[in-house]
Amino acid sequence: MFNNGWRKPSDVMSNYLDRIGAGWILANPEVFNFDYVPDELVGRDDVQNELASKFTTIHSPEGSGRVVITGPVGSGKTTLAQTFCRDIQRHLANKRNIRSVHVNCRNASTSMRVVQRILHELAPGHPDRGLSMGELLMSLRRILRQETSHLIVVLDEVDHMLRLSGDDLLYQLLRIDEDQSGKGTLSLILISQEQVLDVLETAVISRMGSTNHLRVKPYDVEGLAAIATQRAKMGLVPGTWTPEIIRILAEKAVPTGDARRVIELLNAAVERCEFRQDAHNERRLIIDDIHVPLNREPTTTGSNLEHIDDLNPNAMLVLLALCRRLTKQETMTTGDVEQLYAVVCEEYEQKMKSHTTVWKYLKDFEERQIISSRVATITGGRGRTTHLSMPHFLPKDLASRLEMLLKKKF
Ligand SMILES: Nc1ncnc2c1ncn2[C@@H]1O[C@H](COP(=O)(O)OP(=O)(O)O)[C@@H](O)[C@H]1O
Ligand SMILES: [Mg+2]
Numbered sequence: 001m002f003n004n005g006w007r008k009p010s011d012v013m014s015n016y017l018d019r020i021g022a023g024w025i026l027a028n029p030e031v032f033n034f035d036y037v038p039d040e041l042v043g044r045d046d047v048q049n050e051l052a053s054k055f056t057t058i059h060s061p062e063g064s065g066r067v068v069i070t071g072p073v074g075s076g077k078t079t080l081a082q083t084f085c086r087d088i089q090r091h092l093a094n095k096r097n098i099r100s101v102h103v104n105c106r107n108a109s110t111s112m113r114v115v116q117r118i119l120h121e122l123a124p125g126h127p128d129r130g131l132s133m134g135e136l137l138m139s140l141r142r143i144l145r146q147e148t149s150h151l152i153v154v155l156d157e158v159d160h161m162l163r164l165s166g167d168d169l170l171y172q173l174l175r176i177d178e179d180q181s182g183k184g185t186l187s188l189i190l191i192s193q194e195q196v197l198d199v200l201e202t203a204v205i206s207r208m209g210s211t212n213h214l215r216v217k218p219y220d221v222e223g224l225a226a227i228a229t230q231r232a233k234m235g236l237v238p239g240t241w242t243p244e245i246i247r248i249l250a251e252k253a254v255p256t257g258d259a260r261r262v263i264e265l266l267n268a269a270v271e272r273c274e275f276r277q278d279a280h281n282e283r284r285l286i287i288d289d290i291h292v293p294l295n296r297e298p299t300t301t302g303s304n305l306e307h308i309d310d311l312n313p314n315a316m317l318v319l320l321a322l323c324r325r326l327t328k329q330e331t332m333t334t335g336d337v338e339q340l341y342a343v344v345c346e347e348y349e350q351k352m353k354s355h356t357t358v359w360k361y362l363k364d365f366e367e368r369q370i371i372s373s374r375v376a377t378i379t380g381g382r383g384r385t386t387h388l389s390m391p392h393f394l395p396k397d398l399a400s401r402l403e404m405l406l407k408k409k410f
Contacts, residue, residue, distance in 0.1 A: 024237065024277045025270050025285070031235035032267040034260075037082050038234075042226045043219075044076060050214055051084055055187065058088065059095050062184040064150065066174065068205050070194045071216030074258025077191050078102075080216065081154045084189075088152075100152040105161040111169035114161055115140065118153060133172075141176050144185050152187045159192045159201055167204050218257025225250035228262045236270065240284045244330035244389075245269070248290055251372045251391035265290065287330060291394040305393070305401045308370065313409040314353050315361040316402050317344050322371065322388065323399035331374075331387040334362065348410050362388070370398075 030036055041048065057063030069077050085100035092098055101121040108117045115136045116128045122143050128136060144151055153173060155161065161169070170188065177185040190208065192201060194215070205213050219227065228246045249269065253262035273289040311319065321340035325332045338358060345352045353361075365371045374387045390398070 024283050025240045025274050027237045028235045042230050043223045064184040064187045066188045067212045068190045068208050069214045072218045074260040075216045081189050097149040099149045102154040104156045106157045109160040109164050111165035154189045156191045158190045221250045221254045224253050224262040227259050228266050245285045248389050248391045318361045320402045323395040326390050326395040331389045334386050
């Protein structure tokens with residue numbers, strides 16, 4: 001390095017760009033793109049089976065299916081439909097010509113716009129200006145017959161269209177080849193958030209057939225961890241992440257149950273980790289990386305440190321023990337807590353509280369969402385261990401606040 005403080009302008013210029021594409025941690029950035037569709041959905045076998053069961057006749061010339069998928073934001077509805085359409089086309093490649101069109105009705109919120117989008121996807125050069133709804137539908141029918149293809153229409157966030165244009169289009173689409181002897185030219189998948197369902201949509205569900213209503217649940221912590229693990233495996237350099245780190249991200253995201261959230265948190269942690277890299281750094285995600293304050297971070301109950309100010313001083317000692325270990329390590333066991341608590345008591349010259357009291361404090365921390373716990377069975381059958389972690393706080397910050405508070409108490 002130069003020690004006279006002078007560098008060639010070109011060096012200076014490129015320096016701040018060195019990080020870009022360096023890829024110490026990030027091997028495959030596109031897996032974090034918002035429109036990236038994973039090859040496989042993880043942990044959704046049950047809904048995938050249920051969806052497939054609505055299409056059991058689709059391999060035959062007259063077969064078609066219809067289904068309404070509802071669920072909260074980030075529960076994988078869009079991806080479920082996308083992967084289904086992709087997979088069924090491959091699966092039936094030799095049996096039936098299947099095409100699919102995915103229209104997001106947030107961007108095409110009238111039935112007119114929706115039909116235009118469908119046509120545009122099927123026949124990109126097709127003129128649609130000035131054509132009436134009836135004419136557009138006729139064109140659609142003609143194209144499908146010419147191609148002898150079966151079309152799966154996915155109307156995503158369909159509530160937007162229903163609100164502006166009602167449900168007429170749905171029935172027109174389902175009857176699109178009514179005048180033919182044959183049937184089954186078109187399948188329909190409707191998607192909507194559960195929360196925005198109103199009377200209108202409830203009517204639609206009942207007319208689509210209430211047995212064709214597929215409800216998707218928000219992800220639990222295991223589901224979120226599995227999704228983040230999949231992205232980490234595909235997107236990161238091997239050895240730069242641990243299951244423990246992933247677990248904490250999943251715990252941070254679980255109040256929302258939103259897969260998008262856990263992917264964003266992982267992405268943010270990776271960015272932060274990439275950013276702090278230099279020649280001497282550990283090339284892996286650490287605790288500090290996952291506590292990046294994101295702009296869109298919802299204010300959780302525990303994001304401010306004053307949250308702990310009313311703890312009793314003995315509980316504070318236990319918490320300090322936890323923080324000190326969790327500054328260096330993602331998780332710790334209850335056994336670790338007692339050991340380190342003993343050390344802290346010595347430091348503050350306090351008598352240790354009993355095992356049961358310490359356990360009670362830990363429960364209290366968990367209820368206040370200061371820590372989170374997970375019980376795991378040890379391989380080898382030595383029983384079960386409780387692993388503690390701190391998904392909503394940076395242990396280092398909490399430790400300094402505790403030390404400041406404890407100075408006043410003792
Ligand atoms: N089971 C899953 N496996 C892998 N990725 C998933 C899974 N579920 C959701 N995702 C990812 O999470 C994000 C949100 O999913 P999305 O299908 O858009 O949810 P929704 O449409 O219900 O709001 C997408 O990036 C998607 O790829
Ligand atoms: Mg969606």
